[in-house]
Amino acid sequence: xxxxxxxxxxxxxxxxxxxxxxxxxxxxxxxxxxxxxxxxxxxxxxxxxxxxxxxxxxxxxxxxxxxxxxxxxxxxxxxxxxxxxxxxxxxxxxxxxxxxxxxxxxxxxxxxxxxxxxxxxxxxxxxxxxxxxxxxxxxxxxxxxxxxxxxxxxxxxxxxxxxxxxxxxxxxxxxxxxxxxxxxxxxxxxxxxxxxxxxxxxxxxxxxxxxxxxxxxxxxxxxxxxxxxxxxxxxxxxxxxxxxxxxxxxxxxxxxxxxxxxxxxxxxxxxxxxxxxxxxxxxxxxxxxxxxxxxxxxxxxxxxxxxxxxxxxxxxxxxxxxxxxxxxxxxxxxxxxxxxxxxxxxxxxxxxxxxxxxxxxxxxxxxxxxxxxxxxxxxxxxxxxxxxxxxxxxxxxxxxxxxxxxxxxxxxxxxxxxxxxxxxxxxxxxxxxxxxxxxxxx
Ligand SMILES: NC(=O)c1ccc[n+]([C@@H]2O[C@H](COP(=O)([O-])OP(=O)(O)OC[C@H]3O[C@@H](n4cnc5c(N)ncnc54)[C@H](O)[C@@H]3O)[C@@H](O)[C@H]2O)c1
Numbered sequence: 001x002x003x004x005x006x007x008x009x010x011x012x013x014x015x016x017x018x019x020x021x022x023x024x025x026x027x028x029x030x031x032x033x034x035x036x037x038x039x040x041x042x043x044x045x046x047x048x049x050x051x052x053x054x055x056x057x058x059x060x061x062x063x064x065x066x067x068x069x070x071x072x073x074x075x076x077x078x079x080x081x082x083x084x085x086x087x088x089x090x091x092x093x094x095x096x097x098x099x100x101x102x103x104x105x106x107x108x109x110x111x112x113x114x115x116x117x118x119x120x121x122x123x124x125x126x127x128x129x130x131x132x133x134x135x136x137x138x139x140x141x142x143x144x145x146x147x148x149x150x151x152x153x154x155x156x157x158x159x160x161x162x163x164x165x166x167x168x169x170x171x172x173x174x175x176x177x178x179x180x181x182x183x184x185x186x187x188x189x190x191x192x193x194x195x196x197x198x199x200x201x202x203x204x205x206x207x208x209x210x211x212x213x214x215x216x217x218x219x220x221x222x223x224x225x226x227x228x229x230x231x232x233x234x235x236x237x238x239x240x241x242x243x244x245x246x247x248x249x250x251x252x253x254x255x256x257x258x259x260x261x262x263x264x265x266x267x268x269x270x271x272x273x274x275x276x277x278x279x280x281x282x283x284x285x286x287x288x289x290x291x292x293x294x295x296x297x298x299x300x301x302x303x304x305x306x307x308x309x310x311x312x313x314x315x316x317x318x319x320x321x322x323x324x325x326x327x328x329x330x331x332x333x334x335x336x337x338x339x340x341x342x343x344x345x346x347x348x349x350x351x352x353x354x355x356x357x358x359x360x361x362x363x364x365x366x367x368x369x370x371x372x373x374x375x376x377x378x379x380x381x382x383x384x385x386x387x388x389x390x391x392x393x394x395x396x397x398x399x400x401x402x403x404x405x406x407x408x409x410x411x412x413x414x415x416x417x418x419x420x421x422x423x424x425x426x427x428x429x430x431x432x433x434x435x436x437x438x439x440x441x442x
Pocket of ligand 1: 014015016017018019020037038039040043077078091092093094106109110113127128129130154155156157158262263
């Protein structure tokens with residue numbers, strides 16, 4: 001596909017994180033001329049030396065190819081990348097503000113910075129997830145009559161970001177001017193994907209509504225799992241039964257420790273906040289968030305119950321062998337990870353947490369070090385489970401599904417396994433002489 005696609009366009013990507021780096025690499029792969037810009041010196045110097053700062057399947061290979069072909073480079077700061085570009089993507093963070101709304105300060109700052117240096121007639125594409133109306137915020141901050149703003153929300157999933165970018169279910173383009181929308185659509189011409197062209201407010205709403213709906217599916221199935229435990233049903237069978245209904249579908253129906261990550265928590269709260277600001281009480285979404293909070297507590301209760309000889313509130317002297325720290329498998333992202341919420345609470349109650357995750361077994365960056373400071377990080381699964389009173393599976397990494405149960409049982413001090421991802425076979429766990437508790441099944 002690379003090089004054989006649409007007429008190349010000169011692109012700058014502002015913000016080279018999970019979304020920006022994937023966008024820049026994939027657009028270069030599609031044949032465009034791309035410069036990725038970031039303010040993080042460490043990140044830019046890593047990228048310039050051919051290393052990627054995140055775990056993302058296939059990204060390093062594609063990046064290497066694009067750099068070698070002369071279509072991709074990296075800059076510290078936005079100038080001169082932006083000055084030379086026909087299209088500028090904003091891929092900067094939109095974290096949660098104190099009141100639950102989206103913090104637009106990074107978007108505003110980036111737009112203010114690039115406004116004066118943009119080429120006449122350039123198009124600015126907002127890929128950051130932003131509340132309805134942010135289109136105007138970007139336009140005002142740019143302060144340029146000749147520059148059109150386009151909303152082009154991103155739907156990639158961390159862990160499969162490259163695949164998702166190159167094989168999207170749809171490309172959403174929200175624009176007021178056809179020429180600007182045409183140019184953005186042209187960037188994606190090498191992809192086989194339907195394009196949804198709409199106005200900016202609708203494009204911005206699509207992104208939040210999509211994330212809200214997905215979070216709702218997970219909260220729904222977690223509630224069904226809680227009910228299964230009460231009535232003696234098996235959620236795995238229930239999910240197979242409902243997921244095969246084409247009106248429902250099987251995706252996002254795996255019960256687990258609760259949803260987390262860099263998007264769902266902030267986007268679900270922002271959705272409630274946007275609705276409230278416009279006079280609508282999005283009570284369904286509030287419920288979805290509440291259920292997720294309860295799910296973290298339910299997991300903590302399961303784990304404390306598994307070692308209940310120590311009492312529910314005091315876990316002093318208890319050692320937890322934790323498998324998985326990232327918010328899901330396939331990524332190194334620890335932001336809002338359910339694992340950290342649950343383990344943090346257990347640690348607060350006095351437990352010693354010995355944790356293994358494939359992405360934290362090596363050298364850590366300063367942010368990872370800070371987020372994980374309460375836990376003893378282990379280089380292998382065996383180190384984390386050795387001497388544990390309870391082994392807890394928190395992330396669905398494939399290597400945990402292949403856990404050597406006999407070796408684990410022999411190395412543990414206790415005999416409890418709490419499987420917050422329903423990853424293990426309960427009968428195999430019991431056959432190894434261990435007690436098993438999953439989510440919505442026994
Ligand atoms: N991570 C995801 O899975 C995902 C998926 C879809 C949409 N989004 C949305 O995309 C946006 C970016 O998310 P992310 O996960 O890539 O964030 P990230 O934190 O991984 O990356 C953002 C990058 O922007 C850089 N940056 C900040 N201000 C800058 C500036 N003025 N100039 C240049 N660089 C600047 C930061 O240094 C950082 O490298 C957010 O709005 C997010 O909600 C994320």
